[in-house]
Amino acid sequence: GGQELQQWIRFGSVRRPEEEDHDAAREARARKARDREVSAVLRGLDLNVKRQWLLEMLRWELGPVSAGVPIPGLPGVMLTCDRARPLEDLCQHCSMRNPDGSGGPGAFLAPPRGGVLIKFKDEHGAGAAVRREWMSLVGAAACDRSNLLFHSADGGVTLHPSPVSGELTPEHLEYFASLGRLAAVSMYHGETLPLRLTAAFCKRLLGHPMALDDLLSVDPVLHKNQLSYVRDHGPEGLGLTWADTADPTGLFRPGAMTPLVPGGESKEVTAEDVDEYLRALVAHRVIGSVRDQTAAFAAGFGAVVPPALRSRMKGILEGEDLSVLIAGAPCIELDDWKKNAAYAEPVTRSSFSARCFWAAMDTFSPEELKAVLQFATGLSSPPAGGFRNLVGYMGDAVPFTLAELVAGRRDAGGALPM
Numbered sequence: 200g201g202q203e204l205q206q207w208i209r210f211g212s213v214r215r216p217e218e219e220d221h222d223a224a225r226e227a228r229a230r231k232a233r234d235r236e237v238s239a240v241l242r243g244l245d246l247n248v249k250r251q252w253l254l255e256m257l258r259w260e261l262g263p264v265s266a267g268v269p270i271p272g273l274p275g276v277m278l279t280c281d282r283a284r285p286l287e288d289l290c291q292h293c294s295m296r297n298p299d300g301s302g303g304p305g306a307f308l309a310p311p312r313g314g315v316l317i318k319f320k321d322e323h324g325a326g327a328a329v330r331r332e333w334m335s336l337v338g339a340a341a342c343d344r345s346n347l348l349f350h351s352a353d354g355g356v357t358l359h360p361s362p363v364s365g366e367l368t369p370e371h372l373e374y375f376a377s378l379g380r381l382a383a384v385s386m387y388h389g390e391t392l393p394l395r396l397t398a399a400f401c402k403r404l405l406g407h408p409m410a411l412d413d414l415l416s417v418d419p420v421l422h423k424n425q426l427s428y429v430r431d432h433g434p435e436g437l438g439l440t441w442a443d444t445a446d447p448t449g450l451f452r453p454g455a456m457t458p459l460v461p462g463g464e465s466k467e468v469t470a471e472d473v474d475e476y477l478r479a480l481v482a483h484r485v486i487g488s489v490r491d492q493t494a495a496f497a498a499g500f501g502a503v504v505p506p507a508l509r510s511r512m513k514g515i516l517e518g519e520d521l522s523v524l525i526a527g528a529p530c531i532e533l534d535d536w537k538k539n540a541a542y543a544e545p546v547t548r549s550s551f552s553a554r555c556f557w558a559a560m561d562t563f564s565p566e567e568l569k570a571v572l573q574f575a576t577g578l579s580s581p582p583a584g585g586f587r588n589l590v591g592y593m594g595d596a597v598p599f600t601l602a603e604l605v606a607g608r609r610d611a612g613g614a615l616p617m
Contacts, residue, residue, distance in 0.1 A: 207478060207482070208479045242516070246523065246584050247584040247587070249516060249520055250524060254387075254389055256511070260504075261310065261312050262313055275311070277316045280320065280333055285337045286346070286377075289337055289378075290373050292307035293308060293377040293380060293499070308502075311387060317329050319333070327388075327390075331577030332577050334385055334392050335577070335579045341378055342394065346367065346374075347361050347363060347366065348361060349361055353416075356529075358397065359416075362446065363451050364489075372492065376499035379497060379498065379502075380500065382496075383500045383504050389582065391525070392526060396521075396525065397522070398518035399413035401522045403485070403486055405512055405518065407513065407517075409482060411477060411478065418447075421484070429473060433470050433473060434470065438467075439468040439476070441463030441466045442458050443483050443488075444456060457488070527579075527582050531572060532585065533560060536560075536599065537557060539586035539587045539589075541600040550603060575599065586599060
C-alpha cells in the first residue's frame with residue numbers, strides 16, 4: 200500500500216522506529232520472523248515444484264481444463280478473435296460495453312472455469328495450438344514499441360510498464376487490465392504468454408516489500424551508474440536533487456523532472472539524507488511512476504486468481520519465479536529438448552529420420568529453434584522448468600513427440616520433406 204511505501208522510503212522498513220516495545224509487539228515480531236523463515240524455505244524450492252503447485256491450485260479454484268467438450272458447471276469461455284488486431288480485440292472481450300456503447304459485458308469477463316477456447320474470424324482451426332498462437336499475437340502486440348505500453352532497459356530481455364503509456368494509447372489502463380487477466384489464464388492452462396515482465400514488477404503483483412536492488416531489473420544502467428555509485432561514494436560533488444526524470448524515453452517531456460518530495464527540484468541531496476533519497480528514487484522508478492498501470496494489471500490478474508491463492512503465492516514465489524511462470528523459460532535449451540522428447544515408436548529414437556532431425560536442430564539459430572517450437576506446439580518459449588512441462592489440449596503433460604510417416608504417405612502430394 201501507499202502508506203507502507205512511504206514508511207519504506209523514510210525508514211527503510213514498514214515498521215516505524217518508534218513502535219512500542221511491549222509484549223504484544225514482541226510476539227507479533229516473533230511470529231513474523233517465523234513466517235519469514237518458512238517462506239524462505241518454500242521460496243527455495245525448485246521452480247518445477249512451484250509450477251506444479253500453482254497449476255494444481257489454479258485448477259482446484261477454477262476446475263480442470265476442458266478439451267472442448269462441455270462439462271457441467273465448467274462452461275469455459277469461447278472467444279472469436281481478430282487476427283489483425285489482437286490487442287484491441289482482447290480489450291473488447293474484456294470490456295463492459297461495445298465501443299459504440301451497445302451490448303453487454305465481453306465474454307472474457309466471465310470466470311474462465313474450464314478454460315478458454317479461441318477461434319479466429321473466418322478460420323476453421325481450433326484447439327490448444329490456436330489459443331497459444333493467439334496469446335503469441337497478443338504478446339507481440341503488447342511489446343510493440345508503437346503502442347508504448349512497456350519499455351525495456353536491458354535490450355528487450357524484460358519489460359516494465361512505461362510511465363508515458365497513456366501518451367499514445369489513451370485506453371492504456373484497459374490494456375493493462377486485459378493483459379493481467381490473460382497472464383493469469385495462461386498459467387491456468389499451463390501455457391506461456393510471451394510477455395517477460397521485470398522481476399520488480401512481478402514482486403509488486405505478489406505484494407512483496409520494496410528493496411533497493413529492485414531497480415536492477417527495471418534499469419540496470421541507472422542501478423550501476425547512480426544507485427550503486429552514490430551508495431558506495433556518497434552524493435558529494437554530484438549536484439543531485441530530490442527529483443527524477445518524468446519521461447525516461449525522452450520522447451514526450453524531454454528534460455521534465457518529477458519531484459520526489461515537495462520542492463524536490465531545488466532540494467540538494469546530502470550525506471545525511473542520501474539513503475532516504477535512494478529509496479525515494481527506487482520507489483519512483485519501480486512503482487511510483489507506473490502506479491496506475493501496475494494497479495490495472497494487478498486488477499486483471501486478481502480477477503482470475505482468487506485473493507486467498509494470491510496470498511499463498513506471495514509466500515512461495517519470488518518475482519523472478521512469477522516472471523518465468525508467465526512467459527516461460529528465457530531461452531531454448533536444445534539438450535533439454537532432446538532429453539524430454541518422446542518417440543511414437545521405440546525404433547524411431549535411433550532411426551535415420553530422428554538423427555537427421557536433431558542434426559538439423561543442432562545447426563539452427565535461437566530464432567530458428569523458436570520457429571520450430573512455435574510450429575510444433577504453438578508456444579514461443581518452453582514452459583517454466585523446460586520441456587518436461589509441455590502440456591496438451593487439456594493441460595495435461597504431453598511431451599514433444601517425433602514420429603515417422605508410414606512409407607505409403609512419405610511421397611504423397613503435400614507431404615513435408617523428410
